Amino acid sequence: xxxxxxxxxxxxxxxxxxxxxxxxxxxxxxxxxxxxxxxxxxxxxxxxxxxxxxxxxxxxxxxxxxxxxxxxxxxxxxxxxxxxxxxxxxxxxxxxxxxxxxxxxxxxxxxxxxxxxxxxxxxxxxxxxxxxxxxxxxxxxxxxxxxxxxxxxxxxxxxxxxxxxxxxxxxxxxxxxxxxxxxxxxxxxxxxxxxxxxxxxxxxxxxxxxxxxxxxxxxxxxxxxxxxxxxxxxxx
Amino acid sequence: xxxxxxxxxxxxxxxxxxxxxxxxxxxxxxxxxxxxxxxxxxxxxxxxxxxxxxxxxxxxxxxxxxxxxxxxxxxxxxxxxxxxxxxxxxxxxxxxxxxxxxxxxxxxxxxxxxxxxxxxxxxxxxxxxxxxxxxxxxxxxxxxxxxxxxxxxxxxxxxxxxxxxxxxxxxxxxxxxxxxxxxxxxxxxxxxxxxxxxxxxxxxxxxxxxxxxxxxxxxxxxxxxxxxxxxxxxxxxxxxxxxxxxxxxxxxxxxxxxxxxxxxxxxxxxxxxxxxxxxxxxxxxxxxxxxxxxxxxxxxxxxxxxxxxxxxxxxxxxxxxxxxxxxxxxxxxxxxxxxxxxxxxxxxxxxxxxxxxxxxxxxxxxxxxxxxxxxxxxxxxxxxxxxxxxxxxxxxxxxxxxxxxxxxxxxxxxxxxxxx
Numbered sequence: 001x002x003x004x005x006x007x008x009x010x011x012x013x014x015x016x017x018x019x020x021x022x023x024x025x026x027x028x029x030x031x032x033x034x035x036x037x038x039x040x041x042x043x044x045x046x047x048x049x050x051x052x053x054x055x056x057x058x059x060x061x062x063x064x065x066x067x068x069x070x071x072x073x074x075x076x077x078x079x080x081x082x083x084x085x086x087x088x089x090x091x092x093x094x095x096x097x098x099x100x101x102x103x104x105x106x107x108x109x110x111x112x113x114x115x116x117x118x119x120x121x122x123x124x125x126x127x128x129x130x131x132x133x134x135x136x137x138x139x140x141x142x143x144x145x146x147x148x149x150x151x152x153x154x155x156x157x158x159x160x161x162x163x164x165x166x167x168x169x170x171x172x173x174x175x176x177x178x179x180x181x182x183x184x185x186x187x188x189x190x191x192x193x194x195x196x197x198x199x200x201x202x203x204x205x206x207x208x209x210x211x212x213x214x215x216x217x218x219x220x221x222x223x224x225x226x227x228x229x230x231x232x233x234x235x236x
Numbered sequence: 237x238x239x240x241x242x243x244x245x246x247x248x249x250x251x252x253x254x255x256x257x258x259x260x261x262x263x264x265x266x267x268x269x270x271x272x273x274x275x276x277x278x279x280x281x282x283x284x285x286x287x288x289x290x291x292x293x294x295x296x297x298x299x300x301x302x303x304x305x306x307x308x309x310x311x312x313x314x315x316x317x318x319x320x321x322x323x324x325x326x327x328x329x330x331x332x333x334x335x336x337x338x339x340x341x342x343x344x345x346x347x348x349x350x351x352x353x354x355x356x357x358x359x360x361x362x363x364x365x366x367x368x369x370x371x372x373x374x375x376x377x378x379x380x381x382x383x384x385x386x387x388x389x390x391x392x393x394x395x396x397x398x399x400x401x402x403x404x405x406x407x408x409x410x411x412x413x414x415x416x417x418x419x420x421x422x423x424x425x426x427x428x429x430x431x432x433x434x435x436x437x438x439x440x441x442x443x444x445x446x447x448x449x450x451x452x453x454x455x456x457x458x459x460x461x462x463x464x465x466x467x468x469x470x471x472x473x474x475x476x477x478x479x480x481x482x483x484x485x486x487x488x489x490x491x492x493x494x495x496x497x498x499x500x501x502x503x504x505x506x507x508x509x510x511x512x513x514x515x516x517x518x519x520x521x522x523x524x525x526x527x528x529x530x531x532x533x534x535x536x537x538x539x540x541x542x543x544x545x546x547x548x549x550x551x552x553x554x555x556x557x558x559x560x561x562x563x564x565x566x567x568x569x570x571x572x573x574x575x576x577x578x579x580x581x582x583x584x585x586x587x588x589x590x591x592x593x594x595x596x597x598x599x600x601x602x603x604x605x606x607x608x609x610x611x612x613x614x615x616x617x618x619x620x621x622x623x624x625x626x627x628x629x630x631x632x633x634x635x636x637x638x639x640x641x642x643x644x645x646x647x648x649x650x651x652x653x654x655x656x
Binding site: 059078079091101114115 | 237238245249252550551553554555556557558559560561562564649650653
């Protein structure tokens with residue numbers, strides 16, 4: 001594989017539920033190339049969200065190794081993980097997870113506040129991003145004044161704020177109707193193709209997954225099958 | 237996250253829940269008002285005392301002959317050996333370098349029966365101790381004569397108090413006419429022997445009690461008759477001597493020296509030191525009480541912060557997913573708590589200051605009601621108090637925020653994101 005931006009080997013994640021250990025992931029090996037759009041599909045409980053959170057540095061593996069952009073997440077310290085989340089990763093959630101008290105533009109600015117981007121630049125970049133997702137007219141609206149599609153657009157703009165190399169989306173269309181979901185997906189795909197971002201998306205909607213370069217099927221914490229739509233090099 | 241952004245965020249978060257923040261800071265307000273009132277009262281009174289004493293002159297001291305005065309009841313009479321202030325002592329002190337003025341005084345025993353015969357009336361009066369002018373009392377203006385003068389010539393003159401003149405049936409319109417008149421002061425022994433002293437009125441003082449005052453020489457003459465002694469000063473010495481040194485340090489040195497020699501010495505400097513010491517103790521005590529109120533206030537703030545963190549768990553998760561570190565989350569909530577404390581501190585300071593402003597004239601009015609002329613501010617908020625109290629309130633807020641903020645910082649981002 002050329003230039004794998006994400007590498008996972010033997011990744012397992014166990015959760016302690018009461019006295020029994022539940023394996024969310026039971027040994028996953030995967031490589032994802034830069035600029036690739038990968039869909040993680042599988043029934044609920046298959047471990048797809050866990051895998052996404054591990055790549056995003058929100059969680060740590062119980063066993064195995066993860067390397068993202070040259071950083072070994074399994075060995076990284078807390079501060080390195082914070083930096084990883086802040087600078088390399090853009091998260092997009094199913095339930096949008098906008099800060100309810102902030103306006104659209106302030107929400108997009110918030111990751112830049114954490115990254116200590118100067119104020120004037122913050123506002124300029126947030127404005128450009130909101131315009132690029134088609135929300136130039138909704139800058140100073142609060143999340144509760146926006147539709148689901150609009151909220152997700154704000155969330156996408158926010159995920160792009162710190163110019164990450166990696167977008168991680170957890171069921172981004174799950175809370176939207178089919179039509180809105182399709183536009184959001186178009187927007188996301190367009191952005192990824194245009195800027196060469198790597199996108200990993202969790203979905204259980206096969207129609208959504210079909211837009212991806214590769215579809216990774218998970219079941220019971222292991223990879224069952226990888227469908228590749230592009231050249232044969234994109235195998236594990 | 238830059239410090240400016242943290243301050244801005246904390247401020248808007250506190251402002252978002254105005255009522256709750258206000259209620260949380262109420263405890264701080266109460267504690268701060270207590271501290272501000274008490275400490276400002278103490279510093280106001282301290283300033284008054286120091287000013288008053290300074291205007292009277294801290295370079296002055298009064299020497300008393302030690303031991304009991306003749307005729308005074310003193311069960312510890314045998315303890316200190318009597319140390320008279322002799323004429324020679326006074327002469328020596330007058331010659332000492334750095335001494336500006338030495339005034340020796342003789343006072344009549346308190347048991348003396350003294351009457352004023354005038355205009356056909358006979359009223360019992362008391363001999364005023366010291367002289368009216370030097371007796372300026374704290375928080376009062378220097379005394380002014382109602383008529384004539386308060387300066388006594390060497391001999392043969394008398395100052396009557398307002399009370400004594402009114403007691404003789406003179407209306408206050410005729411005070412000026414009293415000056416220059418002859419009056420008769422009568423001493424009477426328990427055996428009924430009497431002696432008259434004919435004196436000319438030079439002035440009327442403001443005192444409402446029936447008092448008279450005569451010059452040193454006349455007092456020596458009265459005391460001499462009372463004790464049946466031709467020269468009472470040579471036998472018993474002076475009762476007190478007022479010494480004015482050129483400066484405060486000279487007065488201090490002399491005071492120490494005279495005390496060593498066995499005299500009783502009182503100086504304003506000693507009063508001021510003692511008063512300041514007492515005020516420091518009182519201030520410390522009240523500050524402690526206020527501080528306890530502030531510590532109790534931490535409970536309110538901590539409770540508010542715990543609630544806020546519970547409500548905003550998901551928000552914390554979002555922030556963490558976006559790359560907020562534990563330290564940043566902790567600082568964010570610490571700052572909010574600190575702001576609540578600070579708002580309480582500023583409010584308390586303003587309230588305490590306003591209360592003090594309102595109480596100052598109230599005290600003056602009370603003084604007028606009690607026929608005491610009281611001037612000046614009793615509640616004084618010094619810049620140090622203002623800065624200190626706000627700083628302390630902020631510290632209290634930070635203290636209250638410590639544990640809740642720690643809890644927020646330690647939240648697992650995934651669990652926090654799942655929180656509804």
